[in-house]
Amino acid sequence: MIGPLILLPHEGARHLLASPGTRGTIRFRRAPRDNLTVISFVHNGTSGFQTNLRPRRHPLNNADPGGEGLWCTVPVDLHLAWYEMARRHAAMTTFDAFKDMVPVALKDPGNTGYIVLTYAPDAAVTPYTEVPIPVFAGWFVTRRGAEPVRVETEPETVGLDQIRRYWPVDDLAKVTTLLIGVGSIGGAAARALAGYGIGRLRLLDPDRLMWHNLVRHVLPEQYVGQYKADAMHAFLADCYPHTALEAHRLDVVEHADHVRGLLADTDIVLCCADGVGARRTVSHLSRRAHRPAVLGCVLADGGIGEIIRLRPWLDHGCLLCRRQALIDTGVLDPEPELEAAYGTGTLHRPMTAVGSDLALVGDLAAKITVATVLEAAGHFEHRLPGETLTVGLQARRGWTGPFDLGFTGQTRWTPVAPPKLGCSTCAPSG
Ligand SMILES: [Zn+2]
CATH class of the missing domain: 3.40.50.720 (NAD(P)-binding Rossmann-like Domain)
Structure with a gap:
């Protein structure tokens, strides 16, 4: 699939899934040539964690810092909307429309924008079994709106x-x-x-x-x-x-x-x-x-x-x-x-x-x-x-x-x- 991609390291997903809170900040590293972003730090509202991809020498673990964003827990309906938009290469066309759909206060995205990672715990138990609604979804938020960005979560075991x-x-x-x-x-x-x-x-x-x-x-x-x-x-x-x-x-x-x-x-x-x-x-x-x-x-x-x-x-x-x-x-x-x-x-x-x-x-x-x-x-x-x-x-x-x-x-x-x-x-x- 062509388009930007966010990688969520396994340990990052683990911290988010176990988080006592429902929101926090995240930091990134970026490889712009590959249109690729990795989540390098998550804060769950109480404490923060560095997160690395396996193996430790993965080049993205040492890529340039790529700014800060935030994550929050959302109802599964937002991820259904994410899925439909991603499938149609569509986006939310106003910042306010997105702002109204997330349960956190969003700051002005300015000219550069930022990434919001949304977590829909109910996606894992959704009745919409015919469509693959993601548990984690990414949004690139600007003053013009919010674009869906695919998030891939590193599994616990590979190989x-x-x-x-x-x-x-x-x-x-x-x-x-x-x-x-x-x-x-x-x-x-x-x-x-x-x-x-x-x-x-x-x-x-x-x-x-x-x-x-x-x-x-x-x-x-x-x-x-x-x-x-x-x-x-x-x-x-x-x-x-x-x-x-x-x-x-x-x-x-x-x-x-x-x-x-x-x-x-x-x-x-x-x-x-x-x-x-x-x-x-x-x-x-x-x-x-x-x-x-x-x-x-x-x-x-x-x-x-x-x-x-x-x-x-x-x-x-x-x-x-x-x-x-x-x-x-x-x-x-x-x-x-x-x-x-x-x-x-x-x-x-x-x-x-x-x-x-x-x-x-x-x-x-x-x-x-x-x-x-x-x-x-x-x-x-x-x-x-x-x-x-x-x-x-x-x-x-x-x-x-x-x-x-x-x-x-x-x-x-x-x-x-x-x-x-x-x-x-x-x-x-x-
Ligand atoms: Zn013989």
């Missing part, structure tokens, strides 16, 4: 609490995910996992963000030079305060012992690291730790996205067993392709995949990770149709098996292959 009724927020808040590889796919996956409400997210990556990463990474240029795990930690902390973040500057292959320790209190692993070594290590370590793992990557120079779910079940093969099953049926093993490190932009392998395609794979990998923990927690509406998903990003010729996707956006779910005899990863531990 995941808003969707608690529709999304298993509490179950996901208990989940710890270890994300291995915070590159272009992993960065997008990290953001998605936090968005789904994963309670604890461990970010593991030994590399730094460099300029050549920027074309595809979710992190902006200001993080160049930092460790990707640390940068992602900082990036997500602002947007997802409900997710506890940990940064680990570790390589899953080189620091396998340390990762084994982390797995002890990790619920699920998501591996978005490229390179055969990292993926095989994740497959082995998570299997031996009896933890499910999800592996996300792109194949065929960015032509196909692939997400494999590895569950430590007796009839589910590990990564190697499942790749071997493909080879046994005459499908080429796509794994060595990953060794070429598509993301490094070396002479051998130019950077072919576009950032948003990698982010799409990261988002899907996060979705599959979350679905896996939700299914395990008894949310059977999150069951997946198979154990491996391939998705076409750009059609590639010459690929077979689950990889012969002829169309962009084509998806294919394939079932799991069982463990091979003698596999040291799949062998049941004693």
Whole structure:
């Protein structure tokens, strides 16, 4: 909605709602460029309170002072009139008309005018249920009349609490995910996992963000030079305060012992690291730790996205067993392709995949990770149709098996292959 807006911080609303009086003064801060006003101080007739927006560093909390106004309690009829005027972009055309409708003495608005905030407690219990009559309404009062101004009240809670009724927020808040590889796919996956409400997210990556990463990474240029795990930690902390973040500057292959320790209190692993070594290590370590793992990557120079779910079940093969099953049926093993490190932009392998395609794979990998923990927690509406998903990003010729996707956006779910005899990863531990 175009037009001026007044923000009422939650603590300000709380003081007004609990006020023993029916009128008082208010002060503002203003951001004229945004046509925006925030109520920065309320006086309830007895005492005054500073009011700030969350978070404390919100720029409006330090904006220029924007003068003084007043607030008063009014009958709900005035807010019905406010609603009708706002809807029609109309205004009260004389100062006296407005003056007669409010139960306080209004001073001459002079040439500059002032804001009146009206509070209609009955709007919350109004019989006019078909129209959204506001509890708080704003009026810009001048000698020419009074113009309705929209007031938005900051709710007590924002974020995941808003969707608690529709999304298993509490179950996901208990989940710890270890994300291995915070590159272009992993960065997008990290953001998605936090968005789904994963309670604890461990970010593991030994590399730094460099300029050549920027074309595809979710992190902006200001993080160049930092460790990707640390940068992602900082990036997500602002947007997802409900997710506890940990940064680990570790390589899953080189620091396998340390990762084994982390797995002890990790619920699920998501591996978005490229390179055969990292993926095989994740497959082995998570299997031996009896933890499910999800592996996300792109194949065929960015032509196909692939997400494999590895569950430590007796009839589910590990990564190697499942790749071997493909080879046994005459499908080429796509794994060595990953060794070429598509993301490094070396002479051998130019950077072919576009950032948003990698982010799409990261988002899907996060979705599959979350679905896996939700299914395990008894949310059977999150069951997946198979154990491996391939998705076409750009059609590639010459690929077979689950990889012969002829169309962009084509998806294919394939079932799991069982463990091979003698596999040291799949062998049941004693
Ligand atoms: Zn195996």
